[in-house]
Amino acid sequence: MDLRVRIGNKHLQTPVGVASGTFGYGEEYEPFLDLDSLGAIYTKAISLLPRQGNPTPRIVETPSGMLNAIGLANVGADAFITEKIPYLARLSSCAVIPNISGKTEQEYLDLVEKLDPYDTLWGYEINLSCPNVKKGALAFGTDPAQVESITRKLRDLTEKPLIIKLSPNVTDIACIAQAAEAGGADAVSLINTLVGMVIDTRAKKPFLANKTGGLSGPAVRPIGVAMTYKTARSVDIPVIGMGGITCADDAIQYLLAGASAIQVGTWNFIEPATAGEIATGIQAYMKEHALSTIADFHNCID
Amino acid sequence: MDLRVRIGNKHLQTPVGVASGTFGYGEEYEPFLDLDSLGAIYTKAISLLPRQGNPTPRIVETPSGMLNAIGLANVGADAFITEKIPYLARLSSCAVIPNISGKTEQEYLDLVEKLDPYDTLWGYEINLSCPNVKKGALAFGTDPAQVESITRKLRDLTEKPLIIKLSPNVTDIACIAQAAEAGGADAVSLINTLVGMVIDTRAKKPFLANKTGGLSGPAVRPIGVAMTYKTARSVDIPVIGMGGITCADDAIQYLLAGASAIQVGTWNFIEPATAGEIATGIQAYMKEHALSTIADFHNCID
Amino acid sequence: MNDASVTIVQNTEHSPTFRELSFTWDASLGRPRAGQFLELRLPGTTAPLLRRPFAFSAYDEENQTASFVYEVRGTTTQLLSTMEPGMPLQILGPLGNMFHAKTKGVIAVGGGIGLGPILYAAHQLSPHHDLTLVTGYRSQESIPYSLYTPSCPPSICTDDGSAGVKGNVVEYLESLPQERFRDTTILACGPHPMLAALASFSNAVGCTCLVSMEEMMACGIGACMGCVIDRTDGTKARVCKEGPIFNSGEVVWT
Amino acid sequence: MNDASVTIVQNTEHSPTFRELSFTWDASLGRPRAGQFLELRLPGTTAPLLRRPFAFSAYDEENQTASFVYEVRGTTTQLLSTMEPGMPLQILGPLGNMFHAKTKGVIAVGGGIGLGPILYAAHQLSPHHDLTLVTGYRSQESIPYSLYTPSCPPSICTDDGSAGVKGNVVEYLESLPQERFRDTTILACGPHPMLAALASFSNAVGCTCLVSMEEMMACGIGACMGCVIDRTDGTKARVCKEGPIFNSGEVVWT
């Protein structure tokens, strides 16, 4: 049985990763699981300069989901290099994949250029889709032409695997994925969060200081699976699926839908040990259903 | 205190309606509430010819939501006229609004032409957005130019209020709403269901016979509120909000977000009496917060 | 038909597979009949969201309680199994049509969680009919002996022969003499393959067979069109409204 | 820090407002300190989804139980209030930093659901410090008298004067002689306005004030950056990780 997943010129040891923004840079989860058992850690978004993020409240619960408007709060590229990379370098088999977030096209390019010399970093997940940053990436992520163009420029800067993370807030996510593929992406990951809002009726104002936030959690799982299914049938590069995964069975839904790898996001907050257990559950399923590689999942459903 | 809502040249007695496809043609709910206390009943979609709809399973539960792929099963326009209109004609103060669903532009036009003579029918909700019909309305609902064009043609056929129902499966719902407004719509209603999928991992196939279905229920409420908020700020016609409403407080979120009326959908299945209780809850809120008309809700949040 | 809050009276494990829930049932809610079902909801959460259908297994008019038999399968039944007497449940019902028999003979056949409504039907019909109760299980350990009453002694079949007759309920019926099916109605509730087999069996022996169908339900009251099955006349029928009890001859078995 | 399934031992109503939940707490899970909290989840549902933070109100090493005090406010606490001894809970903890006092004098101030951690702090510190316990309520009927112990007798304030001193806890502190605040630390947990008022009061009288802050939390372990507050040095601090206990002087009060 082979759980490895090929992306670009490299492999992930298992399809199970943890989603950007839900796992910090890993440290906080060490008490709960063996980080090196994961396929990949997608870090909290990294921007060129440190960001404080949005005012609080940044979080509100919704039925089987949550909204967040963290606002890409992060330490910035320099502190990431000096403080986080040394810690993450201790991992031997788990891929460390920074999630790259810019306010401008140039910022994306600068970030990849700056981080590329660090061998500890396995590749990049390019966040073209965060709905919480004003004047931010939303524009990129919804326009195929811009997605293709920025992907091509990033492609020229690095040989490492380049994963383009897609927004679900679009009419046709598959067409954005095709643009990323055309630009030279090694994989696409989806879904980022959906734009949502909760209004505090007593205070007569949006509950989040940022007004809107990004919806994630079990509530969005059927949307993530449907978009994965559609996208996997539209591109030849691997699709990394996420949205509402809570257990091996949810992960297997994504694999059967056509994903080559998956990420656990919000559920890390609820059951911090989960991501460490899913690979075992996938293995048990593969045994029971006589599947020998992850690619075998993709022949089950047409 | 005035709960009335003006749409086109008519009024709804209260902002509270029941959403198409979740209330049949009203009969089944008579044991649970006084239908005439509702602002409006939006009927199950009506097509020119009767439709059997999709094979079962048509329904699957998801976290705080459900997928449906009923496939617009309905009695067809003729049976609607002979069997349902006489029953619905007994309602005196509740508006009866057929939900119009075509496979082609012509079918929409034919339907409105056919139904327009019936005075019992208050107006129309034009379903440009059902994601479950193959080769169906999805194309219309996502393209502003087509939405404007079909709205204009329908506008020429009727003086009754024309409500265009919008799909949430788009990059920019406000821009579709503007197209409907430009075409002469009296209101827009949103959101219809989001495309979703659940995979039965034991059987290795999609749970629904139709593969994908439409996601509704509390899970989608934050998405519906956010889209209502955005749309209400982009058009001058009234917005009718829905998606996951379960109680007066949820309805009030939509009103504060900018909706002039609301619809209760999936929750009718869970608590069939709810729609009859929400207007009272809205009234209590208006009293407590010293609001005297529904329009007053729209001045609270900028 | 009513939407009511009722109170759990008992939540009993009868075997590792079968549990029985009893709850207050005020007469004003309407007398539940064998074959009818209720739609249950656990208050206070939206996950599980949809109500779940359960068929009445008993109604005690004197003590104003009703019951159903259930198996822990997923979200609702898992949570249900942890609930204690005194806790509230939201119940919509009684819903749907009922079992009936115009013949002298009745053979009531239950498989798996089809047991509840079949016990109820057997209990109600046994005084007036020549009744045989047949119930099938995987193996001995799942049999909820304490659910049976002396007035309706069951024939028990197990797949592995660890109790009663070895084989499934259809094989058991096949082993009965043909005369047993004269002026007789088969009433059945259980897994789809069992019902399909009984449909063709009853067709072969020429007796009426009423089956309780199962489909995913959203509303339970005929509004959503979610629970339809195909009828041989080409139409669709709602399990919650035209059913759940159908004549096996009118169902398209796939 | 641990992720464990624990069992409810008691779920007691102490007043119409305050309930106390006790549960098994194996010593291996780590000794909970006053000011620390746990993240609780009801198993079997995703609505409520997020864990909810509750501050420890007691730890009984001998019987291996721990407790918190809670008020029914929304989804989780509503469901919690119906749960019975023997039922399981998922608990992550102990989390966060703790109350401490380097001074001889301690004034522990609790308002509303801030009561739990303040009772725990008072209980732990009273043997070694010159301790005053001050607790504020809306009116007499909400007071959970049975939560107090003779070793830590409280001063009680009520907004309407129906019990104890009329007025809020800050007004009560203002009524105390200035000397009471010499070599003294104020420990406080309660509504944001109360903490803000205590911050400026303590500043005025020149004593240290440690406050327990409250923010919406998603992870509770420092990973999501959801629960931050602004510090006077311009940085943000996570309530779950750098807190929940902060020196009132380092918090930007808005």
Ligand SMILES: Cc1cc2nc3c(=O)[nH]c(=O)nc-3n(C[C@H](O)[C@H](O)[C@H](O)COP(=O)(O)OP(=O)(O)OC[C@H]3O[C@@H](n4cnc5c(N)ncnc54)[C@H](O)[C@@H]3O)c2cc1C
């Ligand atoms: C008319 C009628 C009467 C009934 N009477 C009874 C009765 O008396 N007793 C009884 O125990 N049951 C009865 N049922 C069935 C009962 O409603 C189900 O057993 C119940 O819904 C189980 O609910 P649950 O929430 O525990 O499980 P669910 O979580 O709803 O799961 C139920 C089953 O569906 C499958 N399933 C659920 N979701 C998925 C998914 N996403 N993908 C693949 N499979 C899935 C699961 O494997 C599981 O076996 C009746 C059904 C009908 C229609």
Ligand SMILES: Cc1cc2nc3c(=O)[nH]c(=O)nc-3n(C[C@H](O)[C@H](O)[C@H](O)COP(=O)(O)OP(=O)(O)OC[C@H]3O[C@@H](n4cnc5c(N)ncnc54)[C@H](O)[C@@H]3O)c2cc1C
């Ligand atoms: C460090 C820390 C320690 C705590 N310790 C305790 C303790 O010891 N005891 C205790 O009782 N509580 C404590 N709390 C607070 C506790 O976590 C909350 O009371 C608890 O979350 C209530 O949960 P709930 O699910 O019942 O209510 P929720 O449903 O989460 O609602 C809680 C409150 O938020 C408001 N609210 C929720 N959703 C919305 C919305 N969409 N719009 C507007 N308002 C909304 C509600 O009005 C309600 O008042 C603590 C909090 C923190 C951060």
Ligand SMILES: Cc1cc2nc3c(=O)[nH]c(=O)nc-3n(C[C@H](O)[C@H](O)[C@H](O)COP(=O)(O)O)c2cc1C
């Ligand atoms: C608190 C929070 C912070 C997030 N931050 C980021 C981020 O910085 N960059 C990014 O690409 N996605 C971010 N996401 C999105 C997740 O990586 C993921 O795409 C999304 O949450 C869907 O998965 P889930 O439903 O499993 O959480 C964030 C999500 C959450 C809940």
Ligand SMILES: Cc1cc2nc3c(=O)[nH]c(=O)nc-3n(C[C@H](O)[C@H](O)[C@H](O)COP(=O)(O)O)c2cc1C
């Ligand atoms: C079972 C079902 C059938 C539906 N059928 C229709 C339909 O025929 N026409 C339509 O415009 N919308 C239909 N809808 C969408 C609802 O009217 C509504 O837009 C959607 O469910 C969101 O609201 P809710 O979350 O309150 O259910 C249907 C929804 C459900 C759940």
Ligand code: FES
């Ligand atoms: S469940 Fe809705 S029609 Fe049967």
Ligand code: FES
């Ligand atoms: S709750 Fe996640 S960082 Fe504090």
